[in-house]
């Protein structure tokens with residue numbers, strides 16, 4: 001099954017000086033059930049725009065986007081919002097958790113909004129807390145837990161409604177290397193055990209190396225893609241090489 005398909009998607013923005021900048025120039029992309037894909041590319045290349053378009057946070061000018069074979073353009077604003085809540089899981093660089101709620105309440109938020117039965121919520125929370133190994137911090141306030149734990153809570157919230165795909169924008173951008181490894185290990189676990197598709201944006205070659213495929217976005221199009229072959233170390237070398245050759249200035253990307 002295809003969990004996400006983008007066909008010839010275009011997006012431009014009007015800048016403050018009224019000049020129009022075309023950020024995405026005919027994007028085609030296919031994410032199948034169980035894929036784990038990283039999008040890399042220079043700052044300003046449109047990675048966040050692409051995720052925001054898929055999630056419905058931003059609109060697109062032209063093209064087609066299908067999530068589990070539903071055409072997003074067939075839906076009105078309210079339906080897109082509902083669809084997002086039910087079928088997409090979102091994870092952000094700065095966690096976007098609600099500080100006044102506990103870790104468990106944050107995870108349950110999408111179910112609370114859906115007014116799901118209390119016993120169903122309990123059952124799901126227990127399952128998700130166990131998968132992410134955060135049972136012991138479930139009643140803590142967000143301010144009391146570490147960055148890595150916060151991101152695991154955010155992943156739990158993304159996962160609670162059994163989404164078709166998780167979209168993650170620089171999910172390790174605010175984490176140290178230990179927490180980065182931990183969070184990427186959990187993404188991998190979810191991807192392998194629950195076959196949840198994951199599309200993540202990252203500047204970090206190490207984080208990208210956990211994925212099965214890395215695509216490079218530059219100048220509004222996908223310039224290159226590489227599939228994981230061999231060991232993680234070999235994949236890191238291939239990604240680094242791709243960034244060096246096609247990405248131009250390495251400093252611009254990493």
Ligand SMILES: Nc1ncnc2c1ncn2[C@@H]1O[C@H](COP(=O)(O)OP(=O)(O)OP(=O)(O)O)[C@@H](O)[C@H]1O
Pocket residue numbers: 013014015021023041042043044045046047048049050
């Ligand atoms: N709401 C907006 N209005 C006008 N221009 C925008 C808007 N959002 C993004 N842009 C422009 O679109 C381009 C792509 O931005 P985007 O945030 O998608 O890049 P990115 O690849 O995520 O960059 P980074 O790696 O720094 O996060 C940039 O030139 C940016 O200035």
Ligand SMILES: [Mg+2]
Pocket residue numbers: 047048049
């Ligand atoms: Mg971005």
